[in-house]
Amino acid sequence: MREYDIAIIGLGPAGSILASLLSDTFSVIAIDKKSDSPASFHKPCGGLLSPDAQKEIALLGLNLPKDILVDPQIFSVRTLDLDSGLCRSYQRMYLNMDRHRFDLWLASLIPPGVTVETGCEVTELRRTGEKYVLTYKKERQSIAVGASFVVGADGANSLLYRFLYPNGKDRRYVSIQQWFTDRNPQPFYSCVFDSENTDCYSWAVSKNGKFIFGGAYPYRNSRKRFEKQKEKLQKSGFSFGEPEKTEACLVRRPNSLRHFRFGKDYAFLIGEAAGLVSPSSLEGISSAVKSARILAEILNSGCKNPNRRYGLAVFGLRVKLWLKLLKCPFIFNRFLRKWVMKSGLKSLKGKNLTL
Numbered sequence: 001m002r003e004y005d006i007a008i009i010g011l012g013p014a015g016s017i018l019a020s021l022l023s024d025t026f027s028v029i030a031i032d033k034k035s036d037s038p039a040s041f042h043k044p045c046g047g048l049l050s051p052d053a054q055k056e057i058a059l060l061g062l063n064l065p066k067d068i069l070v071d072p073q074i075f076s077v078r079t080l081d082l083d084s085g086l087c088r089s090y091q092r093m094y095l096n097m098d099r100h101r102f103d104l105w106l107a108s109l110i111p112p113g114v115t116v117e118t119g120c121e122v123t124e125l126r127r128t129g130e131k132y133v134l135t136y137k138k139e140r141q142s143i144a145v146g147a148s149f150v151v152g153a154d155g156a157n158s159l160l161y162r163f164l165y166p167n168g169k170d171r172r173y174v175s176i177q178q179w180f181t182d183r184n185p186q187p188f189y190s191c192v193f194d195s196e197n198t199d200c201y202s203w204a205v206s207k208n209g210k211f212i213f214g215g216a217y218p219y220r221n222s223r224k225r226f227e228k229q230k231e232k233l234q235k236s237g238f239s240f241g242e243p244e245k246t247e248a249c250l251v252r253r254p255n256s257l258r259h260f261r262f263g264k265d266y267a268f269l270i271g272e273a274a275g276l277v278s279p280s281s282l283e284g285i286s287s288a289v290k291s292a293r294i295l296a297e298i299l300n301s302g303c304k305n306p307n308r309r310y311g312l313a314v315f316g317l318r319v320k321l322w323l324k325l326l327k328c329p330f331i332f333n334r335f336l337r338k339w340v341m342k343s344g345l346k347s348l349k350g351k352n353l354t355l
Helices: 013-021 051-059 099-108 159-164 222-235 285-301 306-313 315-332 334-343
Strands: 002-009 028-032 076-081 086-091 115-118 121-128 131-138 141-152 172-181 189-193 202-207 210-218 245-252 267-269
Touching (some): 013 285, 076 334, 086 334, 121 141, 141 159, 172 222, 210 222, 267 306, 285 306
Parallel strands (some): 002 028, 002 141, 028 115, 076 189
Antiparallel strands (some): 076 086, 131 141, 172 210, 172 245
C-alpha cells in the first residue's frame, strides 16, 4: 500500500485549488470521479461565476481561458414568481461559463508532482492508528492508499463528512438539470420561485445555443416536482422540447451555524463538503476557493494543531454565510417576496422583456 502525506477526495474548485497550493514538500494524492470523458459525471450547475467567485479567482492571480466562457454574457436576471405571477429584472454581473470545463481547467493547474486519479471513486475510508486508509475503484480494480491527512472536497454527499459525523443532520436537496436545444426567442437568464414544488429556487439559462433548466428540490418526489414545474413554466412561455441530457446530484443548503463542519483528527472538510454554500443562492464556488486557500496556508505552515487553526481561520466565512440567512425570508417567503417584487426595489426600471 502506497502512503502519502495528504489525500484529497474530490477535484471540484475546492479540491483542485488545494492540490495546486500545497507545498511540494508534501506527497499528495487527489482522487476524483470526474474525467475528460464525455460520459463523465457533470455537476448540475447553472454555470454562472459570481462576483465573489471572480474575486477569489483574481486573488490567486488566475485568468479564465476564453474557451471556458460561453455565449451570451447576460447582465440581468429575470426573476419569475409563479406564486404571484410577478416578473422583475435585476442587474447581475455573473460570467456565463461552461461549469464542467471550468472544473477541468482548475484540475489542469495541479502540479505534476501530485498524483491525480480521475474517473475513480473512493468507496471506503477508515482510520488505522494515526493513518487514514482510503480505498478507491479504478477500472474495476480496488486500490488502497494511506495518508496522514485527508481532505474532503467531495461535495454534499461527502464520504469524509459521513465518516466524521455519522449522526450529522443538515438540509439536503436534489439538484436536477436538463439540457435542451434553445428554441426561445432570445437568450436569457431566469430565476424561478414556485413554492408548490420547492422551498428553494430554480434556474434557466442560455448557453451556446443550448437552454439549461434546473433547480433544487426537496429529496422526496424530487423528479416529480421537477417535471411538474416544467409544465407550469411551459404555460408561462418557456420552450423546452425533448431533453438532450439530464444531470442530478445532492446539494447542501445550511440554515444554522451547526450545519458548518470543518473536520477533526487531521481530517478536513472544504467547500460544499463543509457546508460552505450560500443559503440564499446556493453559490459555493467562492467559498470553495477561499476555504481551500485557507487550508493550504495552514498545512504549509506546519502548525501543530491544524484542525483548530483551520476552524478559527474560516470563522469569518462561516459568519458571512450565516448572515445571508437573514435575507432568506425576503426571498423564499412567498408573501414577503411578493411585497419586495411589487415594490420594484433594486429592479431594473427599463422594459421587462417577455419570452
